[in-house]
Amino acid sequence: MNLNLRHAVISNVTGNSQDQLEDTIVDAIQSGEEKMLPGLGVLFEVIWQNANEQDKQEMLTTLEQGLKK
Structure with missing residues (x-):
């Protein structure tokens, strides 16, 4: 089974509103x-x-600030 993850994820969220994406x-x-x-x-x-x-x-x-310990 050849699953293109990028395509599947993008397909699932294409057209979603900002609220739906959040x-x-x-x-x-x-x-x-x-x-x-x-x-x-x-x-x-x-x-x-x-x-x-x-x-x-x-x-x-x-990201750098969030990764500081």
Whole structure:
């Protein structure tokens, strides 16, 4: 079985409103299920590919701060 994960995730959320997208992200995080991580990765990939350089820098700063112990 050849499953294209990127295509499946994007297909499932294409056309969703911002509220629906937020619900999808929040549900995936709150569930704590490892199987949800690849889908979140695909969504992050879409965000990254569509972000300008300033947005990317803000995301990197936020990520760096969130990973500090």
